[in-house]
Amino acid sequence: MSDANTWDAIVVGAGHNGLVAAGYLARAGLKVLVVEKNDWVGGAAVSRSLHPGFLYSNCSYVCSLLRPEIMRDLELPRYGLQVIPYEGGGTFTRDGDVLGTYREHDAHRREIARFSLRDAEAYDRYSADVIRQCRFIRPFLMRTPPDPTSFRPRDVQELLYLGRKFYDLTETEMYETIRFWTMPIAEFLDEYFEADVVKASFCISGIIGTALGPMSPGTAYVLLHHYMGEVDGSVGAWGYSRGGMGGISNALSASFQASGGTVRTGAGVDRVLVENGRTVGIVLDDGEEIRAPLVVSNLDVKRTFLKLVEETELPGGFVKQVRNFKIRGSSGKVNIALDALPKFPALPDDSSIYRGDMHFTDSVERMERAYDDWKAGRWSADPFLDMVIPTTIDPTMAPPGKHFMSCFVQYCPPKVEGHDWTDAERDAFGAAVINQIADYSPGFRDLVLHAEVRTPRELEAEVGLTEGNIFQGELTFDQLLFNRPVPGYADYRSPIGGLYMCGSSTHPGGGVMGAPGRNAASEILRDLKKPRKDMSDAYAVL
């Protein structure tokens, strides 16, 4: 049957994971439709033209985690993806100095030595220890987590795999791994470093995107989540996608369409159709019905099961667990079009620090205090910023001489002291961010041509991230591995036959990584008993 309106599978949501899953399914010969509520694809990995002549990476802003296996399998470079590594970064101190970070290990070490010789000595030990933890965890990213309560051969086999990987460590490494998973990043760093600014600069990856402060247990693992990536085989490195983060989504979309897939934008989904416990398709917001035996949801687990599916179709315990899924937003975003490159007196002209991520939080205490504000339901007057100016490397995002700046801001609560954000509060939040930058760059305000301020309210409204949580669910142990999104359903399946999940709510979680989409596609092909020949084994490319 070659009816143009019958599909083997429908993917709901054209975020990067939806497109990854769709790409693999299309390559396996399925007829796949991707529906997206926005008029563009990409979800949180987009480049939007919000000011004349500028392209904004207005949600996610840097690339590192995208799995190289996926890049290769889906031939993303051929479809236009280009990732350019950062050249470094820096943390400004309140006394007018800056601690630079450099890609070159020895340069970075010398820089740390300016602040503390002891810390420079510890840096090698620290790097080795963290990289060891990365190497241990990375093989699990592209595997479906086993159910530890199950005796099915595949679950047992996967558990044994996990156990064997653990047992491959030395005894000391085993204990260190357990500690690493359960410690606060601040305490972990205290074991290596003494200088506040050095600790603060290493802390950053432990908190980005999480509703935890650096002194909260479990944040050392979050650090790992951000270190697992690589650019050009350099572990832990970060880079820019040329043309903004939309470059990733556009390449994924082009690759998918080249394999025969179809993308429909401006098509929001109202509900998933279920008959006799199996999905049979979807209904769009305008009432149009599209039928398919498989539906793959890229939305977060709350939106998928609490909004698209009738509660009566789901087991009661499941609904309760989905309701209890923790998805508190903790960050905001301020995207700025600049008339010229801002000058920071602490930086020499043309310092490579301009071409990396810059921060103004020079102590762990300031970071933790910003978290205290979040707990109380406030945005912080002294927020933590992760600021990048991608146009210092990638000229395609702004007119000549002008620059695009992206500021990731933490912490920013989903609600302000219990009520929804107002526009005035959003603007005050934006002003707090610009004030902080201006403290380190006099004259900065005069360069601002346009600023887009996004609180969790805006992230939820546009991208569909519940509570504005960038990871579609917090990265705490109760929501990782076989617990993600809920115990018993970590294998990308759901209580409804034919309905799968492929978003960041599933293992291994958020970041523009693509692993959830790939793993979901793998499980679907397994259920369809289709060969997975276009899917390289995890780590086949290393």
Added chain:
Amino acid sequence: MTARTADIVVIGGGHNGLVCATLLAKAGRKVVLVEAAEALGGAARTVEFGDGCRVSQVAHVLNQLHPEVEKKLELKRHGLQLAATNIPTTALAADGRHLTLHGPFGERLEGDVSAEDQAAWKDLRAKLMRFAAVLRPALTDIPPRLKNGSRGDMMALGKLGLGIRRLGRADMREFLRMMLMNVADVLNEEIGDDRLKGAVAFDAVLGTHLGPLSPNSLMTLYYRLAGEADGMQGALALPKGGMGSVVSALEAAARAAGVEVLTGAPVSRILVENDRVSGVKLENGEEIRATTVVSGANPRTTLIDLLGTCELDTGLVRRVSNIRMRGNVARLHLAVEGLPDFRGLSEGLAVGRLLVAPSIMEIETAFNPVKYGSSSPVPALEIVIPSLSDPALAPSGRHVVSINALYAAYDPKAARKTARTAFQKSVMKVLEQHAPGIGEQVVASEAMMPADIEEACRMPGGHWHHGELAIDQMFMLRPVHGLAQYAAPVPGLYLCGAGSHPGGGVMGAAGMNAARRILSEAK
């Protein structure tokens, strides 16, 4: 002067040192126990303050004394008596709408609780008790090593795994999901009542450097719930004569077993000859020769100060130096004229434990300042009035009020005396809101900040667990990996204090496990 000799020297006459010494003596060893202070008991002493008032100095509620310890040492026969058992806990509300948890861990709730919360609490309580019970057998295990191939270690791990398996599929999933959660989320998932959530969250964070929103704070609640008092899991009791009477019973048991007890005898060095322990040297210069030395002191004190870093490898020294022990609990003892009036609280409830922990967020907010070296301006409190059930503790007409106050800075930025006075004022201000006029009733008071507890009990950090009870410092990671099996790398040296598995609280399991380890080695 000829040196005194013994088979075994035990350093520290806290409850764990006494338990360990007694069990070793009962096994036929010649044991000398040396205690730095003039009195035994460590953090489990009863002290006098004010005019003839007596109070448990640090630990003031008995909820964990391990039944096996009690039985093996025949503590009842040696004089241990409880003044009150299975006491209720009342979460005080400033408006007098108190909530009381009756029976072990709130078996029954009293005080205007909605039917939904009653039902939800019943389920949640049962679940938490069940999960804590799974971990309970591990309290008396010598923590296994992960990779030395010994069958015993594999079996210990297997036993724990089997315990979790036996919960059944649904419970096992819940157990694994909840394991590292924070107590706030666990409570918020099920319960609406702020007073109830505040009370349970308080118990989870008491004695730790965690707020209710800190991940892993459920595990510390499990630790507490794994204990039992008077044969009931999760129950609380008050010993007759204060906590010091537990120590008196332990001392009687020790002496009956033949332990020689030296008080006022601080140790200056652990002696090592030919790479093995040869005894201890006291500060007065006297040496006691022994082939085995067991320390109930803090692991850091034992290894870094008494043994010395030159006997240890650098990795271990680093790990031991990194043990976190920031005590955050201050003690306040009040002698009051007449009984304080906690807004109409009946005497039947005043006998029990009173909590000022109105909600999760208020505890969390109280936690914030200690992260930065200041004490809470509005502390959360655990209050007992032991003289109600044991009138002998105070002259007639008077009462003793014993308070644990959270959170006090161990190393305050202000001078210690200023910080102490300011914190005492904050505590009194909170008390005044719940028992108006209590300030007028006070005839004598004594406040101890964590640093004061450190001095009084020789507990670094003023931490009653001798090192925080955090998951990265528990079980085979307690006090640090490599020392979790009670033996130090120098042959003949062992640890038996709260710094070792399973940790503090007047439980005695660490002392008992260490004794077992030492005796197994001799075979």
